[in-house]
Amino acid sequence: MRDKPKLSWKPEKDKRVCTECHFKMRADELVKHYYKPGDEWWIVCPNCHAPEHIRVACYYPDCWEEAPCGSVAEPEYVFTCGKHAP
Secondary structure (H helix, E strand, O other): OOOOOOOOOOOOOEEEEEOOOOEEEEEEEEEEEEEEEOEEEEEOOOOOOOOOEEEOOOOOOOOEOOOOOEEEOOOOEEEEEEHHHO
């Protein structure tokens, strides 16, 4: 079994980005909005109100690219863009 790579940077957690308007936010800034039909609560962008366009952003400091993958690293699991994967 391989050792976990050690991060040389401190992860910035809970970052999100809207793929519609590219608004950058923290997870606690997300807005729940009630949509019909279907009577469901959807998470929407607080800037453009587009539903289902919120993605996890890279945990690397000052990087806001979409993070399509995660990696096991020391000391924790991190979501990163391809450029910053450990």
